[in-house]
Amino acid sequence: MDCTTANKNNDTSDQYRSRGNEAFKIKNYEESLKMYTQSIMTAEIDSLNFALSVANRSAALYYLEEYEHSLKDIDQAFKSKRYPLQNNYKLFERKGNCYRQMNHISIALELYSNQLFLGEILIIEKPIAGVFKNSMWMFNCNYCFQRCLSAIPCSKCSQVVYCDETCLRKAHTCYHGIECSLVYPLKADPTIEPTHDLALRCFVKLINLMGVEHFCSMVRKYNEPNFSFDKNSNNCFMDKTFHSIYALGGNETKRTVSNLFFMHCTASMMVSLLSLNEYYDIPSNLLGTVGVSLVHLLCIANLNSYASVELSKYIGKSSNNISNRPATYDSVALVLCSAYSLINHSCDPNVIVQTYSGVEVTRAIQPISKGSQLFIDYGVKFFSHGKEERITHLFDQYQFQCRCQACTNDWPIYASLELDELFISNGPLIINDEDGDNHLSIPKTTLSKFNEIVDLLLIHHKINVDCLDFLFSFLDLLYSNFEKPCTIHYKCIQLVQACMYYTSDQVQYAIE
Numbered sequence: 001m002d003c004t005t006a007n008k009n010n011d012t013s014d015q016y017r018s019r020g021n022e023a024f025k026i027k028n029y030e031e032s033l034k035m036y037t038q039s040i041m042t043a044e045i046d047s048l049n050f051a052l053s054v055a056n057r058s059a060a061l062y063y064l065e066e067y068e069h070s071l072k073d074i075d076q077a078f079k080s081k082r083y084p085l086q087n088n089y090k091l092f093e094r095k096g097n098c099y100r101q102m103n104h105i106s107i108a109l110e111l112y113s114n115q116l117f118l119g120e121i122l123i124i125e126k127p128i129a130g131v132f133k134n135s136m137w138m139f140n141c142n143y144c145f146q147r148c149l150s151a152i153p154c155s156k157c158s159q160v161v162y163c164d165e166t167c168l169r170k171a172h173t174c175y176h177g178i179e180c181s182l183v184y185p186l187k188a189d190p191t192i193e194p195t196h197d198l199a200l201r202c203f204v205k206l207i208n209l210m211g212v213e214h215f216c217s218m219v220r221k222y223n224e225p226n227f228s229f230d231k232n233s234n235n236c237f238m239d240k241t242f243h244s245i246y247a248l249g250g251n252e253t254k255r256t257v258s259n260l261f262f263m264h265c266t267a268s269m270m271v272s273l274l275s276l277n278e279y280y281d282i283p284s285n286l287l288g289t290v291g292v293s294l295v296h297l298l299c300i301a302n303l304n305s306y307a308s309v310e311l312s313k314y315i316g317k318s319s320n321n322i323s324n325r326p327a328t329y330d331s332v333a334l335v336l337c338s339a340y341s342l343i344n345h346s347c348d349p350n351v352i353v354q355t356y357s358g359v360e361v362t363r364a365i366q367p368i369s370k371g372s373q374l375f376i377d378y379g380v381k382f383f384s385h386g387k388e389e390r391i392t393h394l395f396d397q398y399q400f401q402c403r404c405q406a407c408t409n410d411w412p413i414y415a416s417l418e419l420d421e422l423f424i425s426n427g428p429l430i431i432n433d434e435d436g437d438n439h440l441s442i443p444k445t446t447l448s449k450f451n452e453i454v455d456l457l458l459i460h461h462k463i464n465v466d467c468l469d470f471l472f473s474f475l476d477l478l479y480s481n482f483e484k485p486c487t488i489h490y491k492c493i494q495l496v497q498a499c500m501y502y503t504s505d506q507v508q509y510a511i512e
């Protein structure tokens, strides 16, 4: 018999930990200390159960003011390597709190700086390229994408409009000069999707910038058998030139044959149009390389583009009143951003993006410890899409299987809490503790401020950026007080998103 595991049983350990959690909730820390210790003693060696119980015991010890012991347990949880990475921030925070209580302020500050705070801005970037997602082209400038009801048309084609002469000139110099004769045939083709327009826009911008000969020589270099690209060199993803687009992943090797066949057909149709283009002459010996590059750019656009969500300003209605605005977010453009494209997916994302006059701003919506990954959602989140739906979407479009916490632990969706419900709701959101006894560690004044903001947002439709700061700090409180998955997190994240959307015209982000 293996003596090290005799009598250990994770189910028994779970039961003790649950009892410890119950005691902890009602602030009976001594009892919870006993239960967590029993749980640790019965947990199997090197198990997740052990890591969780030792981390929980560090919390009980903290409240019992046994800071040295709490620190020892925190270190045990880190060392176990089984404690969920995404919860590391809790341990860092507790460790910082212990040192603060022990008057080691500088150590505490260093530990706190190991995590990003909620709402922190992580990336500000302008897309490398963008195209209209739907019929917005009639009321939006084809250069700056801003809404414009008194637009001027292109002097040659009948397909695009601009705010003014300045935008018209800039677009012509940058891409429309080459694209002008291609826009109509592409729009008329029902198989052409916005991601295809985006791939072509990237191509046109690049050949305009570097010349088609140089572009093709770079493409050939990329296709050499031993070519390897150093993603860390020279900030290449930020320079808006060849590398920042072409080095993005296209997943060609993971795609199905029929998908690749479709990409090749689209690329060859584009090559035909380009070869007939009267505004830009591509030498016939380069058309093959152009075709190869278009296949890659089509795959890149398909994998990395996303719908940028801008606050719409409705025709004839004041934009100051959100009740005049739609309940669903308005997506005008499909954009490609190089830094944002490097972020992987989680069904429980820790960052969120919002567009501010064409600038994409990515912020933290979960505590994120230094060195851990950022995650966005690729259009599916655990609370609004079932697991099967997420698996199919992620595999079909992005060719991977998600192993986030929500997928691994099969977190439930909040089917009754669709996005619109928050906007249609008749009354403010009330947070009650279940049995009427106040076990929440959120002060009543904070709760009423939260309800006030919900009221401002959903009923009076008046909201400002200060409310957003409050919502982020409220979300932070929730993370310290509730375990996920939890409805209130979901509601608060939806409110943060709504608040970011409705205040996006109140803030300006500049890019140098």
Ligand SMILES: C[S@@+](CC[C@H](N)C(=O)[O-])C[C@H]1O[C@@H](n2cnc3c(N)ncnc32)[C@H](O)[C@@H]1O
Pocket: 248, 249, 251, 303, 304, 341, 342, 343, 344, 345, 346, 397, 398, 399, 400, 401, 402, 403
């Ligand atoms: C927009 S790219 C993200 C950046 C990419 N990881 C890279 O290094 O270039 C999307 C691709 O990244 C990979 N990916 C994204 N999230 C993932 C995840 N959670 N698990 C595994 N692969 C993921 C998939 O291959 C997906 O098609």
